[in-house]
Amino acid sequence: MRKVNRKSIYCLSAAAVALLIGGSATAATAYKTISVDVDGNKQTVQGFELGTVADLLKKQGIQVGKDDLVQPTVTKELTDGTQILVKHAKAIVIQDGTKDPVSVHTLADTVADVLKELQITLNEADKLSLTATTSIESGQTIAITRRTQEVKxxxxxxxxxxxxxxxxxxxxxxxxxxxxxxxxxxxxxxxxxxxxxxxxxxxxxxxxxxxxxxxxxxxxTKQRPIVVASRSGENMQASKMMTMAASAYSMPGSRTATGGAAGQGTIAVDPSVIPLGTRLYIEGYGYGVASDVGGAIKGNRIDLHFDSQAAALQFGRRTVQVYVLN
Known part of the structure; x- marks a missing residue:
């Protein structure tokens, strides 16, 4: 029977214990706790040898596209306590005034953030189909009504x-x-x-x-003077002209209402129409003065005195134009 060296056994045992203790420390270091936030939904993943961010997302069935946000980058090696943030871009449509609709993918949280991201400026009068604080959801259409005014x-x-x-x-x-x-x-x-x-x-x-x-x-309102032309060629101005019925009479030497003797130029009038003493001119007779009255002389009627009965008969009765001289 072979003799065993006790010193060798002791060394072997010590080495074995050291190996076991070292292996346990390596395993503990490889075990990781990872926090994953996907669009606000948080979960914790634990395990050994989890690899990179991309490896973990793939194992968890979390798909990401080129427009999505992943932090840290997908090539980052995972370490204990790593926090992964995944934010999926949302597909929306922008209708800006009369421009053609544009489809975009955005990581913005609100309508205001989208406009800022796309560098779309609104004038004070412009209107939005959604309020600026509206949260962004996939499939939304943000319509901008451009309002202008013209002043003339x-x-x-x-x-x-x-x-x-x-x-x-x-x-x-x-x-x-x-x-x-x-x-x-x-x-x-x-x-x-x-x-x-x-x-x-x-x-x-x-x-x-x-x-x-x-x-x-x-x-x-001033009456225009009337120019009267007599047979002698003398022109006189009249202030008034009236159409009247005239009768002729002849009574030489008789006394008139004004006290004078009747003769050529004596004219009998209605004093309420033509005041006594008024100078007159009668077409077809000539000049005279309203100096007599008569019981039958009323209104637009006058009697003309002639020096002879024959002249009076020749004149007779007729309608004449009577001018009141200035």
Missing amino acids: VAEEVVPFQTERQPDAEQYTGTENVLTPGVEGKVQITTTVYYENGEAVDRKEDRKTTAEPVNQVVGFG
């Missing part, structure tokens, strides 16, 4: 009115502009509102910039 300014003339007033210094039939008329002006501001290039509303604002000034016209 025009001027409108306001015609003046004409006032007429009597003017005793002017003859009848004449007019004179006392105050020239001035047209007024109104400024019209028209604002047309457009949505995506189409007019949807309009607003008109009218502002008077100058009030019109009425024109004042004076019309004459």
Whole structure:
């Protein structure tokens, strides 16, 4: 029977114990706890030799695309305590005004974030189909209505009115502009509102910039003098002309209502129509003075005195034009 060296056995046992203890330390170091966050859904993965980020995602059945966010990078070797973040891009459609719709994949969380990411600027008047704080979901369409406005300014003339007033210094039939008329002006501001290039509303604002000034016209009330031409060629002015019925009579030497003797030029009148003492001119007779009255002389009627009965009979009765001389 072979003799065993006790010293050798002791060394072997010590080596074996050392091997066991070293192996246990290596195994403990290889065991890892990994945190995985996929679109906000968190889980913990534990194990040995888990490899890289890509290896773990594949083992867990987590698919990622070129537009998705993975942190750390997929080639990163896993160590204990590694935290993996996966954020899948969402497919949405952007409809900006009249432009063609554009499909995009985005990692943005809200509508405002998407616009900032795509460098889309909104004017104050533009409208969004979703509020800026709306969370992004796959399949959404963000429509932007572009609102613009066009302002036009025009001027409108306001015609003046004409006032007429009597003017005793002017003859009848004449007019004179006392105050020239001035047209007024109104400024019209028209604002047309457009949505995506189409007019949807309009607003008109009218502002008077100058009030019109009425024109004042004076019309004459003064009677125009009447020029009377006698048979002698002398022209005299008459202030009034009347059409009257005339009768002839002859009573030489008789006394008139004014106390004078009747003769050629004595005219009997109705004093309520022609005052006594008025100088007259009668066509077909000549000049005379209203100096007598008669019981049958009423209204537009006169009697003309002739120096002879024959002349009176020849004149007879007729309608004449009677001029009241100035």
